[in-house]
Every structure is written in C-alpha cells, then in structure tokens.
Amino acid sequence: MLLKNKANSNATNGTKWTPLMYAAYLGHTSICELLIKKGAGLNNQNQKGQTALMLAATCGHDQTVKLLIKENAEVNKQDCNGQSALHYAVSSSQSSTTEYLLSHGANPNMVDLYGMTPTLEACSNGHEKILTILMKNKGNPLITNKKGESGITLIGDSPSLLSILKQYGITVNDKKKVSVTNIIVNSRQTEIEQSKQPQNITITISEMLKAIKLEKYLPNFERNKIDMVNFFKLTDEELDEMGIKAFGPKKKLLNIIQKYQQTGIFDIIQDTTDSFGNHNQTNEGLASINAQMTNKLHECQRKLQMNEEEIREQKRIIQDQQIIISRLSASNEKFVEKLKLLNYDVSSNFLGLTDVNQKTKLQERILDCLKGYYVENSQI
Known part of the structure; x- marks a missing residue:
C-alpha cells in the first residue's frame, strides 16, 4: 500500500537503514523483490557501511542472497571495516551462503582494515x-x-x-x-632439540606458572617441593593430591607434561628476548591470544548492538502499526454501524419514502457502498 502511494523505497532511519536492508536482514525475499522493482538501491550502505547483501549473508538467508546477486548487487563491496558479504557469512558460520557467494565471484582473500581475509576468519x-x-x-x-x-x-x-x-x-x-599458545620455548633456534631431559629447561616453576597464568598454584608446588626436574614426572593423581583439582588448570599442566614426555618440546608462552638467559615477563603469545579474544568480543558486541537497534526499530514499527489498526478498527465499526442503521431506517420506511423505485435505488446504493468499503479494506 505504501509503495502504491509512491512511498520512497530508499528512505532511511537514523542509522541509515533502508527498507531493503530490513527485509534482507529478516529474510523476507518477496518483500525484497517488490522493493527492488520499486527502485530500492541494491548497494546502498547504512551508517556502518553495510549493504542488504551483507545483512542477508550474516543471517544465512540464502534465497534473499540469491535474489540480490541476481539483481546485480556488488558481491565484493566493503563496509566501513573493509569487510565484504563473504566476511559476514564466514564469521557467522553460514556455509551454504559462503559457497554461493564464492560461486558468484566473492574474493576469499579480500583484506579488511585489520588484515583479516575470509580465509583467515575461517x-x-x-x-x-x-x-x-x-x-x-x-x-x-x-x-x-x-x-x-x-x-x-x-x-x-x-x-x-x-x-x-x-x-x-x-x-x-x-x-x-x-x-x-603461539610460542615455543627457545623458538628463536632454527631447530628444537628433541631432548627429554628436564635439566635442559632453564625456566623455573615460578616463571612457568606465571607464563601460563597459574601463579596462584605456586604455593602448592613449593609446599610439595616440586621443581622443573620432577614437574615432568607428575601424574593426574599427583596433581590432585597437590590440591590442583580444577579441570582447566590441571588439563593445561598435563598437556605441557605429556607433550614434553612425547616430543621433548616444552610448549608454553615465554619470551626469550635475548641470548643472555633473561626471561622477561612480556608474554607476546598471551598478548596475541588476548587481542584475538578482544577482537571477537568487540565483534559480538557490534552484532549485539546491531540486533538491539533492529529490535527497537521493529518494536517502534509494530507500535505504529497497532495504533493505525486500532484507529481503523474504531473507524470501521462506526462506519458500518451507521450504514446498518441507515439501511434499517430505509427498510422500515422511517424516512417517509413512498416511491418504491426510489427506495430500491437507495438500498442498492447503500449495498454498493458497503461492498466498495469491504473491497477497499481487503486490499490494505
């Protein structure tokens, strides 16, 4: 009805979302098709640089994605962070959408502002x-x-x-x-000696626990007089006896022990900054992991904020529609009631009509009015 009344199909709200973006995000393919026919811009971007294709891709609405691409939406267009629709599909684990985008020219190696490609995201x-x-x-x-x-x-x-x-x-x-953990002790060496002798390890128990963020367990090791020589001989039961019973910390320690026993590689995060044996406490591996987790958290927060904005907008639209429906309903009831009364008056000859033809014509007009009214309302 709005489009019939020449409503602007490219109108935007405060965050520059268009009707096509909403329809694509919600997967309403038929509405997208109607909007496109009415001139909706396929490649319009909202405040964050997102297009309808990106929004459909992130939600895995494959039919909508197919329609947008069929109508010549730009597959490799990038948002404000340099991400394409393929970035969105991959980040949201939409495998079928990913496959379809690639089959229609999406670039799996397109770099965003952080240097991340869809392949790196995967x-x-x-x-x-x-x-x-x-x-x-x-x-x-x-x-x-x-x-x-x-x-x-x-x-x-x-x-x-x-x-x-x-x-x-x-x-x-x-x-x-x-x-x-992104680093192996002595990683600056071109070859890691496959020795299983604990005495080759120069790091202390205290330094190791701090590197893997388990320093709170240092008293447990000191109380049991555990050094790096006998650390690699510890078993699951012995860690329990030492008071290290939490699954996560115990699993982390057992992984280090088992890998060393099997390969001779002492695999933890440690910064070996120079050849003088100074074990600085700048854990680059931890910083890298933390940065990755922070980026993912920011991405989740971004998507959550976007969803919250959409929910607020949808609530506003629903409230507006409810008000309109309420008003129409009240108006309809009054109109119908008046027509019924008029028809009753005519039928009862309350208006004093003596000419039968005149009365019949008036009744026909009333019936036509009622039919026209219901036909018109059924098209809203």
Missing part, C-alpha cells in the same frame, strides 16, 4: 567445512594480518584444520608450527 573460527570450501576456491591461508598472523598461526594446534591445509598443498612444519 582459520580463526575453526570451522572445518567453511575452511574446506574456501580452500577449494583458492583461499590463501598464508596471507598475514596486521598482527603478522597467518592462517596456520590462527589455527593453532588443531589437527583436523591443519590436515585440511595439507590436503591443498600447504606445508606445515611441525618444528616451527605455532602452537595454541
């Missing part, structure tokens, strides 16, 4: 199916972001994800592979 999110789809479409996990992180770095030590990279010809050097 590595970071750990989504195997999406990473496989991207690799099939020439995704490059060796590109590095602004922090110098490649896809291999972002994957960490996930065997399944690393296996996907290997299937597509990416060489992963186990000796230099960045682990989940």
Whole structure:
C-alpha cells in the first residue's frame, strides 16, 4: 500500500537503514523483490557501511542472497571495516551462503582494515567445512594480518584444520608450527632439540606458572617441593593430591607434561628476548591470544548492538502499526454501524419514502457502498 502511494523505497532511519536492508536482514525475499522493482538501491550502505547483501549473508538467508546477486548487487563491496558479504557469512558460520557467494565471484582473500581475509576468519573460527570450501576456491591461508598472523598461526594446534591445509598443498612444519599458545620455548633456534631431559629447561616453576597464568598454584608446588626436574614426572593423581583439582588448570599442566614426555618440546608462552638467559615477563603469545579474544568480543558486541537497534526499530514499527489498526478498527465499526442503521431506517420506511423505485435505488446504493468499503479494506 505504501509503495502504491509512491512511498520512497530508499528512505532511511537514523542509522541509515533502508527498507531493503530490513527485509534482507529478516529474510523476507518477496518483500525484497517488490522493493527492488520499486527502485530500492541494491548497494546502498547504512551508517556502518553495510549493504542488504551483507545483512542477508550474516543471517544465512540464502534465497534473499540469491535474489540480490541476481539483481546485480556488488558481491565484493566493503563496509566501513573493509569487510565484504563473504566476511559476514564466514564469521557467522553460514556455509551454504559462503559457497554461493564464492560461486558468484566473492574474493576469499579480500583484506579488511585489520588484515583479516575470509580465509583467515575461517582459520580463526575453526570451522572445518567453511575452511574446506574456501580452500577449494583458492583461499590463501598464508596471507598475514596486521598482527603478522597467518592462517596456520590462527589455527593453532588443531589437527583436523591443519590436515585440511595439507590436503591443498600447504606445508606445515611441525618444528616451527605455532602452537595454541603461539610460542615455543627457545623458538628463536632454527631447530628444537628433541631432548627429554628436564635439566635442559632453564625456566623455573615460578616463571612457568606465571607464563601460563597459574601463579596462584605456586604455593602448592613449593609446599610439595616440586621443581622443573620432577614437574615432568607428575601424574593426574599427583596433581590432585597437590590440591590442583580444577579441570582447566590441571588439563593445561598435563598437556605441557605429556607433550614434553612425547616430543621433548616444552610448549608454553615465554619470551626469550635475548641470548643472555633473561626471561622477561612480556608474554607476546598471551598478548596475541588476548587481542584475538578482544577482537571477537568487540565483534559480538557490534552484532549485539546491531540486533538491539533492529529490535527497537521493529518494536517502534509494530507500535505504529497497532495504533493505525486500532484507529481503523474504531473507524470501521462506526462506519458500518451507521450504514446498518441507515439501511434499517430505509427498510422500515422511517424516512417517509413512498416511491418504491426510489427506495430500491437507495438500498442498492447503500449495498454498493458497503461492498466498495469491504473491497477497499481487503486490499490494505
């Protein structure tokens, strides 16, 4: 009805959202089609630079995505952060949307303001199916972001994800592979000695616990006189006896012990800044992990804020519609009641009509009026 009355299909609200953006975000494909026919701008951007295609992609509305692309929406258009519709689909784990965008020219290696590509996002999110789809479409996990992180770095030590990279010809050097903590003690050496002798470890128990943020357990180690020599001999039961029973901390310690026993690699976060053995406490690995988590938190907050804005806008629209419906309902009831009374008066000859033809014509006019009224209202 609004479009019939020549309403502006590109009108925006305070955050520059258009009707097409709302329809795409909610997956109302038929409404999108109608808006496009009425001249809605396919590539209009809101305050954050988002297009209707990006909003449909982030929600996985495949039919809407197909319609927008069919109508020539720009697949690789970027928002204010340099992210494309493919970034949105990958970040939201929309595998079918990702595949469709790639089949229609989406760039799997497009870099955003932070140096992140859709392929790097998939590595970071750990989504195997999406990473496989991207690799099939020439995704490059060796590109590095602004922090110098490649896809291999972002994957960490996930065997399944690393296996996907290997299937597509990416060489992963186990000796230099960045682990989940992003650093291996003595990582500046080109080769890590595969020695399992604890006396080769120069770090102390106190430094190790601080590096993995378990320093609160230092008294437990001191009380039991555990140093780095016998640390690597500890078992699950012995950690329990020492008072380290929480699953997370105990699992972290057991992982370090087991990896050292199996490979000779002492795998924790530690900064070996110079050859003089000064173990500075600037844990670059932790900073990197923290930065990744902060970025993801900010992204979640951004999406939450966007959803909250949408909910507020939808509530406002619903309230407006309820007011209009209420007014129409009241008006309808009054109008119908008046017509019924008039018809009754005519039928009862309360108006003093003596001419039968005249009365019949008046009744017909009233009936036509009623029919026209209901037909008109049924089209609203």
